[in-house]
Amino acid sequence: MNINILKTYNWGILAPGNIARKFSTELQQLHNARICAVGSRNAERSKEFADQFGVKRYYDNYEGLASDPDVDIIYIASPHSFHAEHALLCLSHNKPILCEKALALNQSEVEKMIDCAHLNNVFFMEAFFVPHQPSYQRARQMIASAELGKVKYIHGWFGFNKSPYNNSLRLMNPALGGGALLDIGLYPVFDMLYFLGEPEKITAQAEFAETGVDQSISVRFDYGNGVTASIFASFVAACGVGTDIYCEQGILRLRRTSATDQWIEIVRPGDKTTSISWENSACGLKLEAAEAMVCMDDNLLQSSIMPHSMSLSLIKTLDKIRAEAGIVYHGRD
Numbered sequence: 032m033n034i035n036i037l038k039t040y041n042w043g044i045l046a047p048g049n050i051a052r053k054f055s056t057e058l059q060q061l062h063n064a065r066i067c068a069v070g071s072r073n074a075e076r077s078k079e080f081a082d083q084f085g086v087k088r089y090y091d092n093y094e095g096l097a098s099d100p101d102v103d104i105i106y107i108a109s110p111h112s113f114h115a116e117h118a119l120l121c122l123s124h125n126k127p128i129l130c131e132k133a134l135a136l137n138q139s140e141v142e143k144m145i146d147c148a149h150l151n152n153v154f155f156m157e158a159f160f161v162p163h164q165p166s167y168q169r170a171r172q173m174i175a176s177a178e179l180g181k182v183k184y185i186h187g188w189f190g191f192n193k194s195p196y197n198n199s200l201r202l203m204n205p206a207l208g209g210g211a212l213l214d215i216g217l218y219p220v221f222d223m224l225y226f227l228g229e230p231e232k233i234t235a236q237a238e239f240a241e242t243g244v245d246q247s248i249s250v251r252f253d254y255g256n257g258v259t260a261s262i263f264a265s266f267v268a269a270c271g272v273g274t275d276i277y278c279e280q281g282i283l284r285l286r287r288t289s290a291t292d293q294w295i296e297i298v299r300p301g302d303k304t305t306s307i308s309w310e311n312s313a314c315g316l317k318l319e320a321a322e323a324m325v326c327m328d329d330n331l332l333q334s335s336i337m338p339h340s341m342s343l344s345l346i347k348t349l350d351k352i353r354a355e356a357g358i359v360y361h362g363r364d
């Protein structure tokens with residue numbers, strides 16, 4: 032990885048769950064990043080995380096972390112139904128933020144978060160690892176240069192099956208922002224926006240779980256010029272994750288099994304398929320952390336790789352899909 036970060040940054044970790052642990056493991060690989068403090072709702076969980084990652088300060092609440100004067104930037108990893116509340120708490124203490132996806136439950140919450148970051152003059156970025164990855168940047172260059180001709184159709188999918196589910200946990204619980212669209216469907220949705228922009232028309236259909244969240248979602252994007260895209264995401268179909276971009280002269284396939292294991296394949300009918308892969312050292316969640324620090328080195332309030340406009344475009348599109356498919360978060364629509 033060849034990213035030049037000038038200053039050293041003290042990170043605070045808010046909500047030490049699954050992804051916070053993965054993120055922190057990668058953060059420790061960046062020489063300019065130190066995990067300085069952690070905040071959990073529970074003292075034992077906070078200490079356990081602090082012991083695991085060698086962190087000196089641990090709080091049994093989020094306010095303590097948000098107001099710690101030594102913390103330079105906070106990574107928010109609570110369930111998405113709490114992102115807006117936790118981001119506004121940290122921003123009220125003028126803390127720069129890297130906040131997990133889905134950035135919030137709806138567009139109006141995201142707008143409030145971005146407005147507050149502007150008002151307080153602090154850096155704010157959605158922790159969406161995809162556009163930071165070399166595979167996506169290479170694919171975008173190939174599409175822009177029309178190496179395979181124009182894009183005609185994209186198919187993106189993300190699915191796993193961990194049944195039987197515990198309905199009180201994050202994935203199936205509407206109070207925690209559960210549902211396939213906001214948890215995993217937003218990845219293929221992002222891909223369509225990244226490669227084609229916002230569509231003219233969206234049609235969508237959901238299959239609902241007994242808790243009322245969408246356990247599967249199918250979406251079709253129509254770009255009005257013969258170009259279309261389709262998206263599928265599911266908690267009950269073990270289909271993995273991928274995106275196929277069908278172009279006039281061939282297919283570009285994007286694949287990963289995790290953030291640190293990704294490759295692209297370039298398929299030209301009649302030719303040998305070309306494959307390019309990236310290893311752990313060149314990809315992963317650490318790239319979004321590094322980008323946040325590079326932006327802060329330059330006193331920027333947002334990243335050009337994952338700008339506020341992209342987060343807004345994503346949540347606006349997710350709102351439209353939810354309206355089409357009848358996916359609701361009561362009182363938060």
Ligand SMILES: NC(=O)c1ccc[n+]([C@@H]2O[C@H](COP(=O)([O-])OP(=O)(O)OC[C@H]3O[C@@H](n4cnc5c(N)ncnc54)[C@H](OP(=O)(O)O)[C@@H]3O)[C@@H](O)[C@H]2O)c1
Nearest residue numbers: 046047048049050051071072076108109110111131132133
């Ligand atoms: N970028 C990625 O690849 C990726 C992957 C997975 C998840 N995510 C995102 O990261 C966020 C967290 O996901 P996760 O899988 O890490 O979830 P998780 O394991 O359930 O952890 C979430 C943490 O949030 C805190 N929390 C605060 N209020 C809570 C509440 N009412 N109920 C439950 N937990 C609460 C808990 O920590 P304390 O109680 O200790 O404070 C909990 O450990 C989600 O928004 C998800 O979409 C991103």
